[in-house]
Amino acid sequence: MTQTSDILCIGSVLWDVIGRSASHMRQGSDVPGRITRLPGGVAMNIAMTLARFGMRPTLLTAIGRDAEGDELIRACTQMGMCTDHIYRSEDLPTDRYMAVEGANGLIAAIADAHSLEAAGAKILRPMLDGPLGSAAAPHAGPVALDGNLTLSLLEEIAHSPAFALADLRVAPASPGKAERLLPFVRQGRATLYVNLEEAGLLCQTEFTDSASAAQALLKRGAQRVLVTDGGRSASEGDADRLITQTPPAVLVTRVTGAGDTFMAAHIAAEAQGADRDQALSRALHAAATYVSGETPL
Template sequence: MNPSPDILCIGSVLWDIIGRTEMALATRRDMGGLITRLPGGVAMNIAMTLARFGMAPAVLTAIGGDPEGDELLQAVAQLGVDTRFAHRIAERPTDRYMAIEDATGLVAAIADAHTLEAAGADILQALHDGRLATAQQPWAGQIALDGNLTAELLAEIAGSPIFSAADLRIAPASPGKAERLLPVMAHPRATLYVNRQEAELLCETAFDGSRAAAEGLVAKGAARALVTDGGTDASDAARGAETFTRPAHVVRPRRITGAGDTFMAAHIYAESRGAERADALKQAQAAAAAYVAFADDGENGD
């Protein structure tokens, strides 16, 4: 019998197709580099990082009924992530994310999450039918929720009794989808993980750093907010509590896609093991720095 998951990761599980070059990429030019295909998506990135830390995460997501979906589920399971509750849609293709990165960071990306969006609330069936929880006995553990879900589903989640007892950890999929989180960020047990640009979109104002952004989100209605600001710093603000800020580690970036998800997963893991807020922030910063400095060819950055 499979054990109960430690945490549920709800959102996108797809194929990440990432092209990277060590040079600065000029517009409309070809460049030599490395192209990889790996399991990805916000929910998946968080889940597989937690699995590496020794936790038992499960994903609630939508997977196409195509051979790419079969292959993806097999790859995800091999990474230690529970896929029992994934929703398959026979007539749809498996979602994909495509990004181009160069020496300066992310150049451009396109996220095709149409199968996840089409599934809607069907991905939450295990929280209704007793496999994980019911409306009468809602899931009371941690849930990592990503902004690839539709605005309508996120709004439904914000007021649903299914999520009333959960420790919600929320991340946008991208700045372009950050505003989808407005309804659910007000959940009384939610922690929001965003970068400074996303915080500015949610608050409709500019901030001079991660600390002001985190405190701005709390003033906007979030119970707690963690804000990263690239290679500068990160802050943790909570309603009625002290704000903590820590400088980012100085590293030479070798990859960017997934760094925010790694930060979030490391922070969740640290707190699940009893770390205080300041120490959990420190551990998350260290994990994110190690992630962006790691090279696909096996060499570490400076």
Template sequence: MNATPDILCIGSVLWDVIGRSENTMRQGSDMPGRITQLPGGVALNIGMALARFGLRPALLSAVGRDTDGDALIEACKVRGLLTEFIYRSDDLPTDKYMAVEGANGLIAAIADAHSLEAAGDKILRPLTDGSLPAPYAGAIALDGNLTVDLLGQMAQSPLLAAADLRVAPASPGKALRLSPFIQAKRGTLYVNLEEAGLLCQTAFANSSEAARALLARGAVRAVVTDGSNPATVGGAAGIVTQEPPQVHVTRVTGAGDTFMAAHIAAELNGHDAPKALAQALEAAALYVSGETTI
């Protein structure tokens, strides 16, 4: 091991293929724009942002032993991420995510994380083979691209009982995968307003209402965002709600990951709830405006 990680990022590590147009788009639109391929995936996006904030993240994920996988591992190393704990599969291809964005936001996206799901608990071997200390007592950023069964195991696992778990669903379609952490009363949940509604089986008018409902449902701590509307952090210490800075939005993919990473970094650096939330909202605003990268 080349260095001791400050935090583990567990989940999707893949290639992001993003098509962006400056025009407003709808279903069936055919517009000029730019298509980029960059390292991505929720766990990797969070890890890259954490590295930018001065931390040493280690990735636990599955990456194929193919050309795409080799290039992705090298790209992670260049960005300051520890990759020696990643499970490299001989028979599973490297995962990809594809999205189309217009001036009016995300139009559509497809996440192909089938290899990560197929790898299952193999990605956790560093916690059982002595590569990492166990029970693990540090911070962990975990995304919902893992299977429901594996997430359920992790919510109850003695290997993670002492960890500072930070959990995000990866997308609204995977929001219910966070239910085991509510039931186990483990971790800080990072969700948007829609995801909070899915977890609570209702709709919310704002992030404060959503955070309070998640806590009432059993969540230990919840961080709820709502785009350009106020975001809320709720837990045993109380409720904090703040307005995000208003900026011109040039991109949206990766904004939630940047917010989560900035919030984690701020809290690991000892900032209180209001200051940590303010720093996270500022970082996300800079990202969606195009002034910073993950």
């Protein structure tokens, strides 16, 4: 890895197509609003926030050799990310994500990450036997990993000697993919970033607050967890300590990418030497700034 790269971001890098309306919406609503297309995906959202906080992320993902893929690579490079190790497929299209948001939150979303899933372990070649590391010489730096990878590939990462020394930070891509994080819970490896619903899916129960969810995940074997619960609370814990804080109250104008912003801000804060209380507080403030419609810096 180049000397100027601070963290590996592994997972989905795609185009986000987001429709937003100031109106409350329900199934079948047809309302005015704005439709935007921006670089997105869990790994990309994390990398963008890390870049805004002064870090240089290296991306490991799958992007097609199509016009959309070329445009996406250019966008990543312009934002200061290293794209040298991205797997470029000749026959797989660049992935996309589509969401509709109203004044009452996320209405519906579809993640088309089939190319990333089809590429599988090919995206990890630079870490498994390449310039970023190998089983004999594991990468020892921070790694942000998202749950858009297949369960079998996440299982492989959880057990792989090539990741044995990495500071793994893992988040599910969505509640529907939360159970893909179970290998990291069982192995007691990685810091997990989940919301209350995702924590419930991992523990096969329902929680009413972030602290109880964090404690349950730790009891099931997780090494370290951060559990968010919207504007109500967030808890960070390991075997030694559990911290709970309340995020700032803000007017919510967008929600897609809020969890990724929280995770990236927390990673950046710790990289800059913040203690656990400070890192959680900075992450919550960054996420609150993001959902209010501003750029978290």
